[in-house]
Amino acid sequence: MRQAVLLTHLHDDTYRLLKNLVYPSKVEEVGYDELLRVLDGHFTPKRCTFADKTKFYEAMRDVGESVEKWAARIRGLAVHCEFGNSLDMLLRDKFVLGLRAGKERERLFEQDATTLTLAKAMELAQQTECAQKARADAVAVAVKQEPVYRAGAQPSAGRRDPEARTCSVCGMRSHDESRCRYKSYRCQLCGEKGHLKKVCTSKKQSKSRVNNVEATEFSVEGGDCDNCKECKLLSLSFIPNASNMLSPLHELLRAEAKWEWGRSQEEAFQAVKRELCSERVLAHFDPEAQPVLSVDAGPGGLGALLAQRDPATGAELPLAFASRSLNASERNYSQLQKEAAAIIFGVKKFHQYLYGRVVIPxxxxxxxxxxxxxxxxxxxxxxxxxxxxxxxxxxxxxxxxxxxxxxxxxAVRAAPPRAAPAPWPRPPSAWYRVVSHPRRQ
Structure with missing residues (x-):
C-alpha cells in the first residue's frame, strides 16, 4: 500500500529516474523500503572524508575561545571523519595539541598520555583557565604610588623623581624589574616570557619581493592595510585559486575577527609571493583560436581559468585567472553544488570571450x-x-x-490593398486613341 501511494505521488521526472535506478528490476516489484534506500542514496550529497579530516587536523584553538567551545568545535569537525574506534584518542590528542602555547597546554603536557582522557584533559584545562582569570583579576587594580620628597624640599607641579627607574617588564616607574608582578607573564607579541606587549622591542617584519621589485620592510602587527604601499604592488589577477590561497588573510578582514598573524597567515602570504614571482606565460587573445574554460571549487573559494588552444601545437595557453571567496552560506554547499557554482562564476566572469550563438550544420x-x-x-x-x-x-x-x-x-494572409484606379494619359489631340469593347451577346 505504501509503495503504491509513493509511486502515485512521484513526479514524472522522478518516476523515470527511479525506473532507471532500479533497472533491471521493475519499479512495481521493488519494496517500499528499498525504493526509499535507492532514492536516499541518489539524492544524498557525497562527502569527501579526506577534506573533513584535513579540517579536523588543521584546527587550532582561537584566541579568546573557551575550553568548552574548543572541545565542542573539534567534536563537530570529527562528525564526518569516520574515525571509528580511534575517535576518543584522536579527540583527546587534537584537544591537547590544538591548544596554543600557555599554562593550559603546559599542564596537559605534564600528564601521562596512557591514562589521560578527553574528559580529564578538559577538567585540567578548565581549572588552569579559571586560575589564570582569577589571578588576572587580582592584579588588575594597579596601586597608585605617591612620590616621596626629601625633607625641606617643595614639590613642583609636573616634576618626576629623577631617581625613579622605569620597569623594563611593565613600563611603570613605581618599582624595579625584580619586584614586578608581571615578570612571569608571556608577551603576546613575541611569545617570550619576562615582559608585556607594550614594552616589547621586537618587531615581526617581513620583506616583500614582487616581480623583482623590492618593497620596504613592513610590520604585520595589525591595522588597516587597504592603503599600504606594499599592497599596491600586488596584482592577483593572474594567480590561479587566489581566493582559496588567501582565505586565512581574508578571515582577518572580518569585523568580528581578532587580529592574529599565525602560521597559516604566514604560509598564505609566502605562497602568494611565490606565485607572483613565478613565471606565468599569458597569451594574447586570438578570436580565431578555440577558447577553453576550466573551473574548480575548493573549501574556501571558486577558481576559473580561461585558456585558448594554440592552432599550431594544440597546447592550452592561459589568458586570465579569476577567483572569489565563498560566503558563509556557500561554504555549507555540497561539493557538487560548489562545482556548479564555479561553472556559473567562470561563464559570467569571461562572458565576453565565451558568448556566441550556436552554428547549426x-x-x-x-x-x-x-x-x-x-x-x-x-x-x-x-x-x-x-x-x-x-x-x-x-x-x-x-x-x-x-x-x-x-x-x-x-491561406490566411490578408489580401494586399487595392491599388487606386489609374486614368488614361491625356491625349494630345482628338481621335488620338480609339477603344472598342466587345459586343455583348
Whole structure:
C-alpha cells in the first residue's frame, strides 16, 4: 500500500529516474523500503572524508575561545571523519595539541598520555583557565604610588623623581624589574616570557619581493592595510585559486575577527609571493583560436581559468585567472553544488570571450526551421526567437523563404490593398486613341 501511494505521488521526472535506478528490476516489484534506500542514496550529497579530516587536523584553538567551545568545535569537525574506534584518542590528542602555547597546554603536557582522557584533559584545562582569570583579576587594580620628597624640599607641579627607574617588564616607574608582578607573564607579541606587549622591542617584519621589485620592510602587527604601499604592488589577477590561497588573510578582514598573524597567515602570504614571482606565460587573445574554460571549487573559494588552444601545437595557453571567496552560506554547499557554482562564476566572469550563438550544420537547418515555425509566427517574431538560440549564414533569408512558402500562412494572409484606379494619359489631340469593347451577346 505504501509503495503504491509513493509511486502515485512521484513526479514524472522522478518516476523515470527511479525506473532507471532500479533497472533491471521493475519499479512495481521493488519494496517500499528499498525504493526509499535507492532514492536516499541518489539524492544524498557525497562527502569527501579526506577534506573533513584535513579540517579536523588543521584546527587550532582561537584566541579568546573557551575550553568548552574548543572541545565542542573539534567534536563537530570529527562528525564526518569516520574515525571509528580511534575517535576518543584522536579527540583527546587534537584537544591537547590544538591548544596554543600557555599554562593550559603546559599542564596537559605534564600528564601521562596512557591514562589521560578527553574528559580529564578538559577538567585540567578548565581549572588552569579559571586560575589564570582569577589571578588576572587580582592584579588588575594597579596601586597608585605617591612620590616621596626629601625633607625641606617643595614639590613642583609636573616634576618626576629623577631617581625613579622605569620597569623594563611593565613600563611603570613605581618599582624595579625584580619586584614586578608581571615578570612571569608571556608577551603576546613575541611569545617570550619576562615582559608585556607594550614594552616589547621586537618587531615581526617581513620583506616583500614582487616581480623583482623590492618593497620596504613592513610590520604585520595589525591595522588597516587597504592603503599600504606594499599592497599596491600586488596584482592577483593572474594567480590561479587566489581566493582559496588567501582565505586565512581574508578571515582577518572580518569585523568580528581578532587580529592574529599565525602560521597559516604566514604560509598564505609566502605562497602568494611565490606565485607572483613565478613565471606565468599569458597569451594574447586570438578570436580565431578555440577558447577553453576550466573551473574548480575548493573549501574556501571558486577558481576559473580561461585558456585558448594554440592552432599550431594544440597546447592550452592561459589568458586570465579569476577567483572569489565563498560566503558563509556557500561554504555549507555540497561539493557538487560548489562545482556548479564555479561553472556559473567562470561563464559570467569571461562572458565576453565565451558568448556566441550556436552554428547549426546544413543538414539540420530545415528541421529547425520547421520547429521554429510550428506555431506559425510571423517573420519578425521567428527571427527574434532564432537569434537567441542558433545561427548560420543567411539565416534571416532562409526564415523569410520558409514562412513565405508556408501554405497555411498564405491561406490566411490578408489580401494586399487595392491599388487606386489609374486614368488614361491625356491625349494630345482628338481621335488620338480609339477603344472598342466587345459586343455583348
Amino acid at each position: 546544413t543538414i539540420f537547418r530545415d528541421q529547425l526551421l520547421r520547429e521554429l515555425h510550428t506555431g506559425h509566427l510571423g517573420i519578425v517574431k521567428t527571427k527574434s526567437i532564432a537569434r537567441g538560440k542558433m545561427w548560420w549564414p543567411n539565416i534571416d533569408g532562409d526564415i523569410e523563404r520558409w514562412i513565405g512558402s508556408c501554405a497555411a500562412c498564405v
